[in-house]
Amino acid sequence: MTAFTPDHCANCDAALPFQPSKNVTLYCTEGCRQTAKVIRKARVAMANGKFFTNPDVRYGVQIALAHALAGGYAGKARRLPPEVKQAVRDQADGVCEQCQEQLGTEIDHIDGDSPELPNLQLLCARCHRAKTDLRMPPATPESRTRIEELWTMRVLVSEPARLCDSEEWNDMSTRLKQERRLRLGHVPKKSHHKILTCEEVTGTAVFGSLVALTLCGTPLRDGVCPTPERHQGDA
Ligand SMILES: [Zn+2]
Ligand SMILES: [Zn+2]
Ligand SMILES: [Zn+2]
DSSP states (O other), rough: HHHHHHHTTTOOOOOOOSSSSSSSSSSSSHHHHHHHHHHHHHHHHSSSSHHHHHHHHHHHHHHHHHHHTTOOOOOHHHHOHHHHHHHHHHHHTTTTTTSSSSSSEEEESSSSOSSSSGGGEEEOOOHHHHHHHHHSSOOOOOOOOOOHHIIIIISSSOOOOBBGTTTTHHHHHHHHHHHHHTTTOOOOOOOOOOOHHHHHHHHHHTTTOOOOOOOOOOOTTTBBBBBGGGGHHHH
């Protein structure tokens, strides 16, 4: 059975509050959104074997899961414009600012999310990874249990346990968001399937200037009453 309850978090089932904006979400927190994203990524990496054959993939999944369980990585806040990235590269002459040996390929926030040049440095992949490992808070017994739980219940199962674990989630979520918007009253129900009857349109629109009519109430065909002979009054 694939779990999903409308108006509840797709990842943890917590009830979602009313959202006043049309920009609705299907998760209760950023951490839940990122957890589901890592689960999907991990399921794909297990299925195609890359989790075992490619250390970068395995490392990426582990780091992303740790971030997600810690409340989510501030990816959006940390995105840098191209001209800032170029300034960091120029400042370091393209060389890793840590080991001063390797080619610098990754831009690192020295501390916190500030996008200002003094807080940015150019690192090689190895130095960047070493720093990330060092900064990663040590796994608490609770987070270890949580990771094991997610792994056995959601990654190592052939059928997705939750709808948000499925590979089709990204396509499905568009429709699910639209349905949630409808339930929250953000989008007026579409009315173009409704068949207008002769009575429901104004006499002016259908019969030009002849409005002194008693209309018959027959469903319109191509916007025009099929039975004008039933109208009473001057035609
Ligand atoms: Zn949640
Ligand atoms: Zn380096
Ligand atoms: Zn009519």
